Amino acid sequence: MSTPVATAEPAARTALQNDLLCVADTKLVLGNWFAECVMNGKSLPDFAAMLGMCTASYGQTRAIYHWLDTLDHSYGHLEHGRGRAEIRSMDLLDPAPENWQDFIVSTWLAEQATWSMASGFLRNPDRTVAGIARKIGEEAYFHLKYAAGWFRIIEASDEEGELLRASVTRRFPLALRWFGPLDAADDLHAAGLRDDPLPDIRAGFVGEVRSALKPFGVDATGVEATFEADWRPDARRTGPLPERLFEVIRFKDQEIAR
Amino acid sequence: MNDGDLYRDDPDFADVECPDCGTTDVTVASLFGSTTSEVLFQCDRCRSCFNWVKWRHRLPPVPAENR
Numbered sequence: 001m002s003t004p005v006a007t008a009e010p011a012a013r014t015a016l017q018n019d020l021l022c023v024a025d026t027k028l029v030l031g032n033w034f035a036e037c038v039m040n041g042k043s044l045p046d047f048a049a050m051l052g053m054c055t056a057s058y059g060q061t062r063a064i065y066h067w068l069d070t071l072d073h074s075y076g077h078l079e080h081g082r083g084r085a086e087i088r089s090m091d092l093l094d095p096a097p098e099n100w101q102d103f104i105v106s107t108w109l110a111e112q113a114t115w116s117m118a119s120g121f122l123r124n125p126d127r128t129v130a131g132i133a134r135k136i137g138e139e140a141y142f143h144l145k146y147a148a149g150w151f152r153i154i155e156a157s158d159e160e161g162e163l164l165r166a167s168v169t170r171r172f173p174l175a176l177r178w179f180g181p182l183d184a185a186d187d188l189h190a191a192g193l194r195d196d197p198l199p200d201i202r203a204g205f206v207g208e209v210r211s212a213l214k215p216f217g218v219d220a221t222g223v224e225a226t227f228e229a230d231w232r233p234d235a236r237r238t239g240p241l242p243e244r245l246f247e248v249i250r251f252k253d254q255e256i257a258r
Numbered sequence: 259m260n261d262g263d264l265y266r267d268d269p270d271f272a273d274v275e276c277p278d279c280g281t282t283d284v285t286v287a288s289l290f291g292s293t294t295s296e297v298l299f300q301c302d303r304c305r306s307c308f309n310w311v312k313w314r315h316r317l318p319p320v321p322a323e324n325r
Binding site for chain 1: 264265268270287288289290291293294298312313315316317318319320321322323324
């Protein structure tokens with residue numbers, strides 16, 4: 001059965017798959033962040049939350065891989081056939097967290113950015129895409145609530161607040177970069193496959209970040225992303241995934257995976 | 259500060275009732291319960307613990323609509 005995406009112009013069809021693969025791969029790396037850092041949780045509810053958010057993230061990744069498998073990708077190749085140059089995760093998550101506050105800021109920015117991108121597909125003509133976007137939102141609702149709880153704890157300590165501000169300074173420009181150059185045309189919106197133009201989604205993301213960080217005296221206004229020569233628009237990242245991170249996130253044994 | 263204090267006035271949990279004694283005087287023990295889709299509560303009156311299914315089709319603010 002053909003879907004609106006299957007019959008779309010080739011460029012738009014490819015662009016939609018690219019953006020969803022960027023969300024899926026970012027969720028793959030995010031899920032691994034939760035798994036790797038779980039023992040750094042401060043209490044039993046942290047362990048439950050991080051393991052829960054880990055499995056939810058993997059679930060979102062695999063739902064998107066399955067959808068991509070119906071179009072121009074192979075599920076097997078996506079999950080355990082790719083090298084580090086093919087992974088399209090947000091480079092915000094490339095450097096490991098430096099401390100707990102950095103972990104909370106990084107995972108929150110990644111959740112907020114991926115939800116922002118997914119929210120642009122809530123009314124997608126392909127019902128599967130719209131359904132995946134909605135499910136990502138329903139799960140992100142509680143992931144963001146978890147981060148908001150931690151923000152309240154961090155806010156109560158000057159020292160922890162300072163670590164949070166340092167993390168935002170390092171990570172926020174990388175989150176912004178994920179949305180691409182401000183002047184880039186949004187062909188996906190023009191083709192009717194994204195609900196709102198990407199600059200509007202990006203502006204909304206900045207608004208959410210500014211609002212959440214207001215209690216910390218962080219003014220996110222005027223922060224701009226920079227784009228290096230090896231920026232890859234189709235992957236929304238710069239260069240390949242770092243080797244050590246790839247070693248963490250890749251499937252270790254294809255035979256077991258089957 | 260524990261999860262109970264953090265989410266005490268959260269409107270999402272205002273109507274959650276203890277399945278044993280019916281009171282809404284309940285406290286979030288863990289935002290993620292025995293499964294990802296549940297919140298773990300403890301009743302402030304009868305002290306029993308219970309899981310509450312969290313999905314209510316709520317979404318975070320849609321950024322493009324709130325810019």
